[in-house]
Amino acid sequence: MLKVNSYIGGHLVQPSTGHYVDKIDPRTGEKMGEVANSGPQDVEFAIHNADQALPAWRNMRPSERGRILIELARVIRLSEDRLGALESAETGKPGREMATLMDLTAQYFEFYAGLVNVMDGEVINQGPDYHVYTRRDPFGVIGAILPWNAPLHQAARAIAPALATGNTVVAKPSEHTSASLVGLARIAVEEAGVPAGVFNVVVGKGSVIGPVMARHPLMRKISFTGGLTAGQELGRIAAERILPLTLELGGKSANIVFDDADLDAAAKGATTAFTWNSGQWCAAGTRLLVQESIHDRFVEKLLAEVAALRIGPQFDATSGPITTHAQFEKIQSYFQIAEREGLKPAIGGKVASGAQLGGGWYIEPTVYTGVTNDMTLAKEEIFGPIVCVIPFKDEADALRIANDSEFGLGAGIWSRDIGRVHRVAASLDAGRIVVNEYSGGFVQTPCGGFKQSGYGREQGIDALSHYTQLKSVIIRL
Template identity: 40%
Template sequence: MSVSAAPQNGSAGDDPVGPHGGVGRPEPEPRALFIGGEWRGAASGATREVIDPSTGQVVTTVAEADVEDLDAAVAAARRAFDEGPWASMPGRERARILHRVADLIRRREDDLVATESVDVGKPVSLCRAVDVATVAEQYEYCSALAQGVDGATRRLPFPSHAYTVREPLGVVGAITPFNFPLILSSSKIAAALAAGNTVVHKPAEETPLSALLMAEILAEAGVPDGVLNVVTGAGTVIGEALLRHPGVDKVAFTGSTAVGRHAASVAGRMLKPVTMELGGNAANIVFEDADLESAIGAVIKGFVFNTGQFCMGGPRLLVHRSLYDTVLGILEGAVAGVPVGDPFDPATVVGPMTGERHLAKVEEYVRIAREEGGRVITGGARVHEETGGFYYAPTVIADLSNDARAVQEEIFGPVLTVQPFDTEDEAVALANSTPYGLASGLQTQNLTRAHRVAGRLKAGIVWVNDWAMLDPAIPFGGVKQSGYGREYGPEALEAYTKVKSVVIKLT
């Protein structure tokens, strides 16, 4: 997921991905659960409304599953794993199917762009350049990984032939959040399928539509019935039951740190392996020798991308004191000029928050920041209220102490706090001072400093002289309260396989 195509100078700029203004706001049909290769309503007949964040209006409904539906999905996934061809299929054949998925994603690009945009509130330009493009690349990359799920031979000091094999785990439960439905579901599903597992996917209750569309695409590509099952519903019901289900062999979770702690404790009591990609609150350090134009672009991209609903965003800016007032002045003008509006307008850079509760949370943090002495440089209020949508102006807050809640806690919205520092040691200490450790970044023209500081930052990924440079080949994940385990890269397969050793006596 490279977001380098996102505008970096506070304006829409040239369209980096070609014409896309023809994508119109869709009117999705009511959607059912996808279990065992079939579409079915919830056993209870219940449904849930899906809200368009740009208007606050209902766009469609989806089935509201209960535990009975989840049991059916897990049973279908277990049958597909134990009795179906997927786990025993040669890796090369699985690779062909996953590559067809990538082809179909590109063929249905407009459908995916429109669906993700109306569901999440994401600008269509970013949906096309980032979300849909990344998901196609994920399946292509994992199709290659599927051909190399291999073990190794080992030399022993006694007469024997010893080797290891990597085997799929079984049924994987994938629980994904609202902010990147396509990307964060596919990062789990593509890797799990490449290794030969089957999957039960529980998407976020606010943003389920692209998960159901992807189920169509995978079925069309030839993924056998029961290999992927999608169950929509409340996290407190379906997510909880998925964690506790004895038929689920592994859980891959992305979400808040608070919910992640609970999920890990439940899985731990069952000795069930989990991958946890949790919250973040990354610092972006601007040293005195930084290329200021490039640095400001990275800073703005780091906190407004996806309306700040980005666990690897950069909501904390640390600036060398000699540049502090200059940077605040630049940000005041540049951030105020970032286009905020209708996600289906090609000029829009920042769309709405995904829901009212997320918007209210951002408002509360800004209110507290003001009470704690923060100075709002720009933004700090709702905008476009006449639309009924959940819009908040990109906001820059200066002069907060390091123990302020807006500095220490994850806001998950388009809010940037700015703090000065005097020395490299102070910058590193400030960057590492929160409980999180998902991402971090620094802006400098000194190569030696770049390597030195990157080594000292406590984060799963460090970016130098840009922000959010990601690709399916680059593993990412957290340290500290940002979780454990890695997604992307060949390292992802380690989370979806188990190692078996075979030792054969030769004499």
Template identity: 40%
Template sequence: MEALKKYDMYINGEWTASSDGQYFESFNPATGQPWCYVAQGTSEDVERAVKAADNAFYNKDWADMTYTKRGHLLRKLGDLLSENVEELAEFETRDNGKLIREMKAQLTYMPEFFYYYAGLADKIQGETLPIDKKDMFVFSEREPLGVVVAITPWNSPLYLTFIKLAPALIAGNTIVIKPSEHSSASLLEFTKLIEKAGFPPGVVNIVTGFGADIGDSLTSHPFVSRVAFTGGEKTARNIVRNSAENFAQLSLELGGKSPNIVFDDANLYNAAMGTIAGIFGATGQSCVAGSRLFLHQKIYDEFMDILVSRVEKIKIGDPMSADSEIGPVATLNQLESIERYVETGLDEGGKLLLGGKRPEHMKEGWYFEPTIFEHTEHNGCITKEEIFGPVLSVMPFSEEEEVIKLANSTDYGLAAGIWTNDIGRGHRLSKRLRAGIVWVNTYRSISPIAPIGGSKLSGYGREGGLESVHDYTQKKTVWINTSSAPMSDPFIIR
């Protein structure tokens, strides 16, 4: 039997085992079997990584590098990513079960994130202040924060790393990244490109392992100035508590229970395909998954015919196969959680139209059928809690005000979809829906130019766009006295 590959951590420009030499297994969701070992970090490793990042932040190789030069490095990293799409897509698919066709398409687009931020590098500007004291010249400038921490989840490890890494680096920070223990390998493979691009040692550091072992020491470390986290509410609450120790700034991109709303004037075919993309794309393992479908009662039956007929044809299969449309969920724990939610949905009176079980033809791995529930009321766990799997809840509505109330009646506020040919309605609802992202006549669209983030239990802060670069900087105000006159009374504020 072929020996499993071992991955070490990356600290201060070197590949290194953990302080105690321990490794843990990473599983291939398509087979349910381990496929590699990953170094199991400790608090000592966190200390090494954070100190390396802090030293690099003050080292002239990085601190004195011009913003234009940093932009060149980031553009080179984007070029290297573009050259290695095929290989990285395979690692990501093997590590978390996402379709190879999705990963190739996603990673082909991802260099745009690095190019976008590279273009912003020498446009991080301060401003001259029209101060009300004629002998003073006053200006502001933006400076990097220092050491930042990025903690990424298992469902989209590379994308959700890039959206943190690019603005953090272009602003001049150094970074320590902690990927999910369920999907670390693709990031470690990508790190070879960071090394090849020529970033100085210590600017980017990767610590792998379990949150219970290293999370607290990482997020409360006194050298850490900012924590960017994507994941679950429980971990987010721990991070918020830990930030009381170092007053680190936070951005939290958490869960969602996003509504997809289809009005009777919508293009029903497009809306049905958008619904499928929203909930069954990525096997439903997306923070923005459109897991609640609200259908206007006038088109309810017609729409459901279109939707069900297409979902019935979805091909469940090996994510490495080019014609598979749904692969496995990423972890066994997640599969079992989805099964419990389906049982709860039945107990709560939901009508199961499709799916609801593991597919019989996939004997290995962690697969679950695309599942559709019909509900007469918006209540219970399955319609209000994030399932993070291919489970759709469908409910009818008749009036605009009614559906706004239903759509907003969760603890989450990350994303929403609106399907209508009435542009006025699209504008009205996009303002009134409590969501950080609203898509009208589309779903799951991304761009480095557009910020993402949510409200309520979906977190706070934004990633993407110019705004996120500013979030990785702080303003400094500089006063210059242009007068040569003697100082006046030193006991009076000027």
């Protein structure tokens, strides 16, 4: 049976509270292990270890830090089966997705390991009497507070640039999905050569650990990925300390299909956009805007794609279970909300059942048509496999609907008209826009939100600026 403890200072550490919480398998609804229910003392211990390890790591040559992170990427690839099995078991993700996700995790460490070697300041010409230059220094101890939907991917995109730039890390995974990150920290220290104390993981409830991390005087910056409410609370604490944050919060992304699009490709892509990871990703394309002239024809193709999905615990399933029971219940509540607002599902709309699903937390992929943008299902982030099909008249109408949201994380455009693509992309309030497919982008492409989807950026070169502080040096000669 799985037993998950924190990993601090190069050692597995039992919780100071002595308490554990049950970990339930989302594929069966049965207990699969226990997870440490750590307290403030454990956070203090982790931050202390990170602070003690900071001077040597910060002062190491960037090329040497890069070499260690390249070795970590190599070890991740060698440990793909081990780490992938942990993440699949905890989250319920189909096993067929794990190889891609483990490769992506390794790519973050490879990318930033190389990039940090060419990161530099600039010399500013102020004439012969001055030598003026800038440099980028690490913050110090950085906290990474992570969600349960994509444990290693979300962790790597914050931890890799933080470590590459000379910071040390205290990571707090969700109590629902902690084992894979503890596994990553262990191989980092025990197999790849990351010094003990540089990469620490504290396991426990976010409501307890998050505020303690944010208030600790040695914590210099926090990267948070999660829900809007938790992000707002963290922001209030950070404001008191003037603590820098990177926030990636909720989304209600518009996926826009114009009448000149390849409808077969758009239907397939739109299905993936709201059903990948059972709809449990912030940038999911859950508002599907379809031009009126092709609406009925497109919906017919969409429903055929959704009907062909395979739900279950099997390795090659298209979609797995909902990761937490609380989220499973929340998604079901939206079926009642939809009914009260006069909506009927074109497909789905209930808990998935069948002998192979047992007591697992499965939801049928669901399509609602006839939705208007002022309805609850179109406004609130559901975080499940539910999509709202909203018709629009023309380009201006599509932009009006797409931007009429408190969120602005991602968006999709389906069109063969390159002029239209650039016009619409320029006018959308979204941090990442994907054209003629719907994906999460690449390690090299920045990711972050507009409006209440957060601020700061993960991924890409720009992330380095969020894990360093710019310093100017002015010398009179």
